[in-house]
Amino acid sequence: MGRFLMIGEALVDVVQAADGARTCHPGGSPANVALTTARLGDDTRLLTWIAPDELGAVVREHLTRAGVVVLPQSVGATRTSTAKALVDDTGAAHYEFDLEWTLAPAAVDPDTTVVHTGSIAALAPTSPPGALSALLAAAHERATITYDPNLRPTVMGPVDLVRGEVERLVARADVVKVSDEDLAWLYPGSDPHDVLGRWVGDHALAMGVLTRGAQGPSAILRSGERVDVPAPAVTVVDTIGAGDSFMGGLLHALDQDGLTGAGGRDRLAALTAGEARAVLAVAARVAAVTVSRAGANPPTLEELSA
Numbered sequence: 391m392g393r394f395l396m397i398g399e400a401l402v403d404v405v406q407a408a409d410g411a412r413t414c415h416p417g418g419s420p421a422n423v424a425l426t427t428a429r430l431g432d433d434t435r436l437l438t439w440i441a442p443d444e445l446g447a448v449v450r451e452h453l454t455r456a457g458v459v460v461l462p463q464s465v466g467a468t469r470t471s472t473a474k475a476l477v478d479d480t481g482a483a484h485y486e487f488d489l490e491w492t493l494a495p496a497a498v499d500p501d502t503t504v505v506h507t508g509s510i511a512a513l514a515p516t517s518p519p520g521a522l523s524a525l526l527a528a529a530h531e532r533a534t535i536t537y538d539p540n541l542r543p544t545v546m547g548p549v550d551l552v553r554g555e556v557e558r559l560v561a562r563a564d565v566v567k568v569s570d571e572d573l574a575w576l577y578p579g580s581d582p583h584d585v586l587g588r589w590v591g592d593h594a595l596a597m598g599v600l601t602r603g604a605q606g607p608s609a610i611l612r613s614g615e616r617v618d619v620p621a622p623a624v625t626v627v628d629t630i631g632a633g634d635s636f637m638g639g640l641l642h643a644l645d646q647d648g649l650t651g652a653g654g655r656d657r658l659a660a661l662t663a664g665e666a667r668a669v670l671a672v673a674a675r676v677a678a679v680t681v682s683r684a685g686a687n688p689p690t691l692e693e694l695s696a
Contacts, residue, residue, distance in 0.1 A: 392503030392645045393433040396424040398511035399491060400438040401471035402445045403630060408479045415685035416452035417473060419509035419540045422631045426638025426676060426688040428457035432645060437496050438464045445470035463494040477628050487545045493521050498529040503651030504641055505529045508538035513546055513555050526562045534650040534658065537563040538637050541572045549575060560589050564658060567599040567637050586610050596658040597666060601633055607674055609666045617663050619670040622678040631686025632677050638688060639676030643669035
């Protein structure tokens with residue numbers, strides 16, 4: 391089993407349902423990915439930015455109970471970030487954010503096999519500038535680098551600027567997972583598979599993965615081959631954390647198949663359609679469990695195996 395390092399925001403989702411009911415759930419895209427891999431039994435660390443306040447304690451307890459190690463330098467914010475999630479009648483969630491982010495100094499342990507980042511924190515300014523990109527570059531020799539844009543247009547600025555920043559992070563990655571909604575915002579009018587294929591070809595990705603909700607995920611491999619997997623049939627309660635749990639399931643499956651870290655780099659680069667189909671199916675099952683219940687609540691390994 392490898393060791394995962396997730397980098398990015400942890401926060402509290404304040405969820406307002408279509409009927410007006412309000413509940414609170416710890417969340418944040420990279421934190422949800424960490425929660426997923428930890429529940430699936432993977433050695434998981436999280437570098438985030440939360441406060442020593444009541445909400446920060448809720449976030450830490452939620453993550454550590456699942457087995458996530460929240461790195462100590464993550465606790466230094468003046469307030470723990472929040473996201474107001476508005477859930478419509480179909481279960482789809484739309485977000486409003488109150489965020490504070492600093493990339494705390496960190497060294498990547500030599501035995502780390504996956505470094506993952508994404509969403510808001512991945513595009514946030516750092517001190518010094520470029521600190522996240524430098525960290526990913528330094529880790530690349532021994533770790534698989536993965537990235538999920540998971541974009542939040544309301545807090546990320548003009549799309550032309552965001553597009554350039556996203557592509558710079560794509561260029562640092564071995565595996566990128568992106569939603570059809572993200573690509574529709576970044577490249578309006580473009581076919582998402584064409585964009586993903588360009589990313590794979592231009593940046594020598596081992597695999598680019600596109601999530602498409604109920605249509606199921608697809609992947610484009612370095613060879614140019616496309617692989618499609620159906621989404622499991624499930625009754626959707628809400629979609630909070632669905633993409634994050636898919637990402638966590640994808641990382642878990644890649645690691646279980648020996649495709650991560652320096653030792654798995656050659657195999658990952660030569661990924662076959664059958665191998666890609668298998669890891670996508672695992673990730674889709676993880677996401678299906680998550681959307682079948684409220685909040686970002688991914689399955690344990692025992693639940694997934696049941």
